Amino acid sequence: MSRAVIVVLDSFGIGAAPDAAQFGDVGANTFGHIAASRPLQIPNLLALGLGHAAYGATGATPAHLMLPPESELQGAYGWAAEVSSGKDTPSGHWEMAGVPVMFDWGYFHQRDHSFPSTLLADLIDQAKLPGVLGNCHASGTDIIKALGDEHIKTGKPIVYTSADSVFQIAAHEQHFGLERLYQVCEIARTLLDPYNIGRVIARPFIGESASDFKRTGNRRDYAVPPHQKTLLDIAKENGREVISIGKIADIFAHQGITKAVKATGLDALVASTVEQLKQAPDGSLIFTNLVDFDSEFGHRRDVAGYAQALEQFDQLLPQLMATLAADDLLVLTADHGCDPTWPGTDHTREYVPFLATGPMVPVGSIGARSSFADIGQTIAKWLALPPLLHGQVALTQQKED
Ligand SMILES: O=P(O)(O)O[C@H]1O[C@H](CO)[C@@H](O)[C@H]1O
Numbered sequence: 326m327s328r329a330v331i332v333v334l335d336s337f338g339i340g341a342a343p344d345a346a347q348f349g350d351v352g353a354n355t356f357g358h359i360a361a362s363r364p365l366q367i368p369n370l371l372a373l374g375l376g377h378a379a380y381g382a383t384g385a386t387p388a389h390l391m392l393p394p395e396s397e398l399q400g401a402y403g404w405a406a407e408v409s410s411g412k413d414t415p416s417g418h419w420e421m422a423g424v425p426v427m428f429d430w431g432y433f434h435q436r437d438h439s440f441p442s443t444l445l446a447d448l449i450d451q452a453k454l455p456g457v458l459g460n461c462h463a464s465g466t467d468i469i470k471a472l473g474d475e476h477i478k479t480g481k482p483i484v485y486t487s488a489d490s491v492f493q494i495a496a497h498e499q500h501f502g503l504e505r506l507y508q509v510c511e512i513a514r515t516l517l518d519p520y521n522i523g524r525v526i527a528r529p530f531i532g533e534s535a536s537d538f539k540r541t542g543n544r545r546d547y548a549v550p551p552h553q554k555t556l557l558d559i560a561k562e563n564g565r566e567v568i569s570i571g572k573i574a575d576i577f578a579h580q581g582i583t584k585a586v587k588a589t590g591l592d593a594l595v596a597s598t599v600e601q602l603k604q605a606p607d608g609s610l611i612f613t614n615l616v617d618f619d620s621e622f623g624h625r626r627d628v629a630g631y632a633q634a635l636e637q638f639d640q641l642l643p644q645l646m647a648t649l650a651a652d653d654l655l656v657l658t659a660d661h662g663c664d665p666t667w668p669g670t671d672h673t674r675e676y677v678p679f680l681a682t683g684p685m686v687p688v689g690s691i692g693a694r695s696s697f698a699d700i701g702q703t704i705a706k707w708l709a710l711p712p713l714l715h716g717q718v719a720l721t722q723q724k725e726d
């Protein structure tokens with residue numbers, strides 16, 4: 326048997342998807358626009374075919390990049406489009422696990438007074454709150470700067486949303502209390518089910534004034550469970566270990582997971598992945614989400630920070646690859662784009678990279694993939710699990726002669 330590792334570089338799109346026009350995202354390109362900002366030192370990602378995949382997705386090599394010859398690549402590369410109706414995190418992850426989201430989530434479209442008054446009244450009543458602040462579309466870091474002081478004074482949590490199907494609640498870890506914030510989120514989760522909202526997100530922060538308010542790693546996402554069996558459920562049912570690292574367990578509403586490991590930051594998340602890979606039994610699935618690309622840089626429209634984080638990840642990659650056993654598969658991908666040069670602060674509809682490596686992975690192009698589900702289907706095959714309902718197998722183990 327063999328093992329599989331998926332590492333999601335959250336928001337790392339590689340060029341506008343064929344249906345980007347429906348999202349106002351024609352021309353968005355997370356990777357391309359970061360690469361255009363300055364020369365990037367990412368030799369390991371390029372050796373896995375990242376530049377080739379970006380070329381495949383857009384028809385152009387990202388600025389400043391010299392692509393290694395195809396014969397020198399260390400894996401298979403492709404570029405995958407999303408079939409799910411939204412460009413949100415759960416849709417992207419569920420689709421890559423074989424469950425595209427073809428229905429529409431509920432959204433709060435109004436930029437101000439975004440939430441129905443009955444919803445807020447029920448939340449205030451059931452969670453025994455003195456009221457709420459915010460009630461608008463916002464960037465999470467801006468809104469705690471603007472309303473954090475008032476929140477501390479009044480004890481009213483800050484509620485806000487975005488173009489995603491989310492209801493986010495920001496509150497101070499000490500003044501309001503972390504456990505209390507989680508309890509309020511659980512109440513909100515039940516109230517939001519009838520609105521078909523994908524996630525309630527707890528956004529704890531610390532600090533004593535606007536200049537030093539800082540969100541912490543205690544963020545928690547309350548997702549609705551996937552509507553069909555995912556790759557994770559199928560692996561678990563077949564007696565496999567399914568190890569979540571970072572946000573994955575939350576994104577799948579803790580379904581199909583046998584072990585959940587928390588870590589904060591790129592270094593710690595990759596280190597946890599390496600550590601789990603060292604001990605995971607044959608047949609295991611390890612699934613890691615690197616949230617910082619999205620939450621610290623993409624949504625913050627921080628091109629320099631994103632570029633630096635890509636270089637940091639590139640440096641961590643050899644260690645991860647060196648931990649792969651002879652028949653292991655490592656897939657690097659993303660769940661959507663979040664072009665830091667794009668107007669607004671929301672996600673962008675993009676192709677994502679589908680980079681696969683491991684000693685038995687055939688080298689070369691696996692081309693354009695019409696759904697992220699090809700990732701899950703490929704892994705199901707690699708792990709000798711029953712096939713998923715969606716997706717095409719992109720590659721199989723290359724047997725030695
Ligand atoms: O601005 P922050 O709070 O980071 O919010 C972002 O994070 C949410 C979940 O990924 C997205 O819906 C987006 O609104």
Ligand SMILES: [Mn+2]
Nearest residue numbers: 335336414660
């Ligand atoms: Mn995401």
Ligand SMILES: [Mn+2]
Nearest residue numbers: 619620624672
């Ligand atoms: Mn996001």
